[in-house]
Amino acid sequence: MTDGYSEKVMEHFANPRNVGEIKDADGIGKVGNPVCGDLMWIYIKVKDNRLEDVKFKTFGCGAAIATSSMITEMAKGKTLEEALEITRKDVAEALDGLPPVKMHCSNLAADGLHAAIKDYHERSGKK
């Protein structure tokens, strides 16, 4: 529980950034599974190939919420190519580390962002 969570994780958990959905999102990434205790939806708004806005909704533990919050901050303003390069390791490091058993939560946040970008590409391809 709290032992093992860095101050930064607790700070993001207590005051998560960018919570909510984007009504007219350009892409949505849905990852995780409530059976495992983690479900993460990442919404993105894209303008000129850049992430103009990123928001999340998450069901999960402290690490799941903190990594969701962190990835929205990391991704905002980046180009789509730059955003695709954000890895689970980057998310965990930005939070000053995660307890080993929680590493899959950080995996989920990066996956969620990448899934949202993929969704954006699929949608724009159809247009």
Place this chain on the structure above:
Amino acid sequence: MDHSSTTPVDAAVTEAMLPYFSEKFGNPSSLYTIGREARRSMEEARANVADLIGAKKEEIIFTGSGTESDNLAIKGLAYRNRKNGDHIITSSIEHHAVLYTCKYLETQGFKVTYLPVSKEGVVNPTEVEAAITSKTTLISIMHANPEIGTIQPVEEIGKIAKEKNIPFHTDAIPTAGKIPISVDAMGVSLLSLSAHKMYGPKGVGALYIRKGTGLTPLLHGGGHERDIRSGTENVPGIVGFGKAAQLAKERLPEAAKITKLRDSLIKGLLEIKDSYLNGHPEKRLPDNVNIRFSYIEGESMILNLDMKGVAASTGSACSSKSLEPSHVLIATGLKHEEAHGSLRFTLGRANTQDEVDYVITVLPEIVNKLRMMSPLAR
């Protein structure tokens, strides 16, 4: 409000123990004065522990923990009676000290029946009876489940065990000091206890062994504790356990006050939308509140409560080292995502109505905040 995890050592218990670390450091096996003094204090403690459960002093063996007591009861009896049979009956909601001991025995060729429970977490005595075979040598069903608070029909199971002449073990670690225990009324041959759940020290447990019940020891050595549990006795711990047992017996009437707090907390929390009680509404430990909240996860509730100064626990996988949800909640038929949203409070003698009211005030905000964040809440 997490007293089922452990309790603080009562000041009177610490005071009783202290001399046995220094000036009264004798080994109970020594014949000279300080040894005899240690022996006498240990026997006094044994009498107090026996008194709490309506047993005779000679039927109590001290161990190093509740886990050891469970292991000794189950392995000790299974091995001792192996020539008569190899079948054990237990439930699917036992503590891991019982469940994993049974799992281990399966690797040694024993056969185990894990009985299901109702959605309130009750073992059905009729199913216990139906599971008995000519090879059954032990029934082990807990007195109450510490997670969901459900009290088991042990007296009925004890009656069945007696009729069929099969030894019955019960894990009374969650109940000792909370509800009355009588080994005769329960019809048990073996009963496990632990000191630290009843305001005693950690590192000391006890096993009640009814006269005439033979066990194979786990620990061989100098023949301590009637040759059933070798190892120099933890005299300060045992003295502390004795004091805690004495106090627990005196304080049993306090359960009425704790029950009132429990019911007040349950009532207040069930007012939150989409919340449900886990366990049985009446056959319930006086201190146990276990409620699940839809759409949110337990660890994040606990972290939020902790920020508000409240300690609680959860059946969520995310707070366990194994990342598996509570086997008890799953056995009561909950889906994994429902088990994740369960929150347990266990009240202690120091908790007050004001504290209960405080939880009832802060928890709805926390649930709300997390539901706002959850993609499951619509």
